[in-house]
Amino acid sequence: MKQVLTGNEAAAIAAKLARVKVISAYPITPQTAIVEKLAEFVANGELDAEFMKVESEHSAMSACIGAAAVGARAFTATSSQGLMLMSEMLYIAAGLRLPIVMANANRALSAPLNIWCDQQDSMAVRDSGWVQLYCEDNQEILDSILQAYRVAEELMLPVMVCFDGYILSHTAEPVDVPEQEEVDDFLPPYRPRHPLDPAMPVTMGPVGVPEYYQEIRYMLHEAVRAARDKIVEVDREYGKRFGRRYGLVECYRSDDAEIILLTLGSLSGTAKDLIDRSRKRGERVGLVRVRAYRPFPREVLVKALEHAKVVAVLEKDISLGWAGALFADVSCALANVEGAPLLMNFICGLGGRDVSPLQIREALRAAARAAEVGEVKRPVRWLGLREKLVGLGI
Amino acid sequence: MIEVRFHGRGGQGAVTAARLLVEAAFLEGKYGQAFPFFGAERRGAPIVAFARIDDKPIRTRTQVYEPSHVVVLDPTLLEVTNVAAGLKAGGIVVVNAKEAPTGLPAGRLAVVDATGIALETLGAPITNTAILGALARATKLVSLDSLVRAVGNYFGDKLAEKNIAAVRVAYERTKLL
Amino acid sequence: MVEGDILKIIAGAVITEPGNTAQTETGSWRNFRPVIDEAKCTGCGMCWMFCPEPAISKGKPARVDYRYCKGCGICANECPFKAITMVPEGRD
Known part of the structure; x- marks a missing residue:
């Protein structure tokens, strides 16, 4: 059904439609409305998820890493300084191959303090091993977040969906919101290959000694490269189901x-x-x-x-x-x-x-x-x- | 494409006004885009919001420099801001004022006491829904019916009733000069 | 994950065999060996608690598993009864 939505609202609705299980976030302009909306969905029972309030973006990403490691579909959102504070954990999320999806409302970096849009924040973390998608309008924000979970979970890679702060985050325009059943058909529940599970113990995050580290990085690089085909494949299927396609370019x-x-x-x-x-x-x-x-x-x-x-x-x-x-x-x-x-x-x-x-x-x-x-x-x-x-x- | 610029003060609901206008146009099958001038909004500070309406999807995302119409939610802004800046020929200025302000082009001016109507219907000087009634009347951008439906959808039951009253009363009392 | 004789890395460097550190016999790293004086040992368990490997089993007297003991000497340092002596390897 078509509704008039801001970019932030579209992002929150997409996370809800993806049936995320854990949302962990720290407020920052211009992203805040996303997690506010999600908190509301959780509070009024529309979304069955754990909403974790944390003391910083570093902790928000840490919590998402833990959640994804045990097999929960995790979501967070941030902007600017928040993304910078998160950057240490971004590399860890990618290195551990955890399929976290994050919305980033693009905002300039300090100093001088500036809450408005540019894309310096996500560019600063482009080498972290996260897939990065950039959206042109609010419809694409919603569609990209749904697609992102498929790409993320099939390749075990985190995906960042970037959209311009204010210019999209705070702009209201018509967005076609798919039905929950249609999304459920497109996006099955997350089934991790090697979750942290006391019944089947594994070691996650061991030391990567010089004899292994380079191969582990190569594997991550190849996985990110493989996302090119995966994005196209998922986008094609999405197009068949929902009538909208975007491609790589x-x-x-x-x-x-x-x-x-x-x-x-x-x-x-x-x-x-x-x-x-x-x-x-x-x-x-x-x-x-x-x-x-x-x-x-x-x-x-x-x-x-x-x-x-x-x-x-x-x-x-x-x-x-x-x-x-x-x-x-x-x-x-x-x-x-x-x-x-x-x-x-x-x-x-x-x-x-x-x-x-x-x-x-x-x-x-x-x-x-x-x-x-x-x-x-x-x-x-x-x-x-x-x-x-x-x-x-x- | 129609572009409307809203002048208000933080707390008067200019951003919501732009959104409700787009919601109303959307109900009529049109495309729209509503956005604030991205500032550090604080209560009382002069702020600007924009709305675009068109029959086809709207791709342009710049600020509005040459509005088709202008809406002024607070009469005191007329002294500090050139509200008619960039106004297109034939554009209408809709002003919240008790009496017709001077210095604005007659013939394309609509005046309504939105503050009075807001106090009467809502019990608070939040002028956005009242001024929208005036805008609909003066410009016919959207019908009164669509506007009432948009306001009804946007607000919860009790608030919707009061705001719909504000829209209707303002629609009736708007003076076209 | 091992295929044939080759250890294959799993995505994210996840290790799926729990307890596989036991395959590395760190006893070969040892220069000094801890020797427990059974007469002095009270079985308090302090050495067991501090051993980083862990290569000591609790008891009276405590026992050192020399397959894993790296010879770090922490046990000797911590023993409240001076019951553990570090002896150079090769000079029993």
């Missing part, structure tokens, strides 16, 4: 495009509207949106981008002193590809700065100029920077 009017915008998350929607307007003027522009960021979908991306003249990567994060994370990754993916397109990077929307159509237009224009002259002089640029504010002694 979304290609929008990009087949014959000379200039392609490469995006992550909610700014893709604004950019698509702009692409439509540019197409009406006869400009050959398109958009490719990365949905699965880890594992990085190299093959499909190369195929989607290789015929373009210029690819402009728009992203709300930066690896300080270098470039945006997505830009660095796509550059790496296109290394050794003959006739690969020119690449440009546009850093935008940091700390809640609105990414306006005007800014995206500016990126398109710069990309068109690069396409004309056939070279990129300044690969990394900032959009919407108020240069007159930049002080001395930067």
Whole structure:
């Protein structure tokens, strides 16, 4: 049934539909409404789950690890500083191969303190072994969380479903909410292979001595890589059942495009509207949106981008002193590809700065100029920077 | 696509007003998007919320810079904010005020004493549902019936009754200038 | 998990055979061996409690399992009755 829901509400409803057994979380803006809603579901009996109130995000993830280890379907949600505090446990969850699903409402990192959206938080933990999916709208948040449990439990990997704080978390829009029975058919109960069980004791988290550690890391790496096929397989089945599919990347009017915008998350929607307007003027522009960021979908991306003249990567994060994370990754993916397109990077929307159509237009224009002259002089640029504010002694 | 900007003060329910407008449009089979201006909202501080309504799915996610209509939930905001900034030609400004404020374009102005109506019907100066009645009357963006249904769905029984009354009374008393 | 002669790692490095540390006979690491003076031993169990391996069984006198005793000397240090002496290996 269609309802008007915020992104946070969609995430909470998805966790409820997934019949999570343990929710452990610590409140942080802009995620808080997710776990508030889940606490309400547990309190009024709509959801049969243990809601664990903990003293920090570090403990929240620790509790999820324990819950998943004994075989309970675990869920948590966080943002920004909370994700940073959790980061030690993120690596452990992945290393122990525990299929925890987490919603991350993307928010900038301190300092300075900023509660608004950018994607620096989840980018900072992209190497933790978690699968990362980035959503464009509230429908995709709900669908991705349901898909995430299938991917997670079939590959024994944790999955982070990322969506832009406020821009999605606090925006209300129509979302199709599937029936519980349909979700139950799609998502069977979690059956761990080697749970912590006194009747069948196992050792979890032993020392990985130098003779074994590298192989254990290789196995984790291969599992995350295997998530590429698993995400596609689960998404295809989801599409058959619910009529919505997303894939690893979304290609929008990009087949014959000379200039392609490469995006992550909610700014893709604004950019698509702009692409439509540019197409009406006869400009050959398109958009490719990365949905699965880890594992990085190299093959499909190369195929989607290789015929373009210029690819402009728009992203709300930066690896300080270098470039945006997505830009660095796509550059790496296109290394050794003959006739690969020119690449440009546009850093935008940091700390809640609105990414306006005007800014995206500016990126398109710069990309068109690069396409004309056939070279990129300044690969990394900032959009919407108020240069007159930049002080001395930067 | 219709874009509406709501000006209010923290606690008056501007964010809920935007959402209820979208809920009402949704009941009429339209697509919508309601969101706050993402600030550090505190009670009393000037705040802004937005709503978009369209016949097709809405993908754009920027703030609204050129609203089709503007709603002002608190008359004191007129002195501190240019509420008509960016207003599209033909756009209507719906103001909560006892009397028509000066300095706003006549012919596209709707005035209602939403505070008075809220005190009368809810017993609290929360003006969002009353002003929505005025917005529906002035702009015909959504029907009174859809608005009443949306408000009914959103609030619990007792609160729904009072808020529906606020919507209806405001709808009747709105003056189009 | 062992397949043939090869130990295969299970995802997440889970070890599914409980008690498999007994397969490692740490007694071969020992330089000094604890020798218990049966006359002085009261069977208090302090050495048993402190042995990290654990390679001591409680009793009067306590007994050391030399297959696992690493020779760390904690038992000798903790014994309240000075009943345990650490003797260099190879000089009985």
